[in-house]
Amino acid sequence: MTRLGFRALKVLPAVALCALTVGCAQTPHTAHSSEKARPVPTGSLDTLGTTSQAATTTPAPVTITPTRSAPAQPPFTEDDARYTVRRYLSRWIGQPLQPDDTEGKYPLVCAGSTLADNPGRLTGTTAFDADRMTARTGDTGAAVTVPVTNSSAVTTVLTFTLRAATQGYCIVDIAS
Secondary structure (H helix, E strand, O other): OOHHHHHHHHHHHHHHHHHHHHOOOOOOOOOOHHHOOOOOOOOOHHHOOOOOOOOOOOOOOOOOOOOOOOOOOOOOOHHHHHHHHHHHHHHHOOOOOOOOOOOOOOOOEOOOOHHHHOHHHHOOEEEEOHHHOEEEEOOOEEEEEEEEEEOOOOEEEEEEEEEEEOOEEEEEEEEO
């Protein structure tokens, strides 16, 4: 070890002892008179979090004009999209998930959509494969693909286009 290292070992305990027993650390009580606390100028960053007697002014009233923005997208998931299509197809083949699940009571087709104008797009459908149903969600809706079988036993993969609505997804169109 160098000489400097030995000196540090000898001096360090003395400084620690002084700080603990005598109180020679820099405190407001032992600080030199030139280092004692002085008043902090008003507006100084040193006054953050403290209160002062500085004059306060009342801010001018602010008028906030609401801006029209797009309605917030409900957080619908791919599962929600698949469930909507499953309900629609189950109704179509005569096996609704719930006995009272009808388009009249619980509409799944978007009002004014292509599908609403042509409701017979699935005429002849007899089955679908819910296990092979896939979904992709986007900014304004979802797309669900599902294999659908018709009365001639021909299976075709159809894509249902869905739009997010206030009560969940509604079906806009069906494409093959």
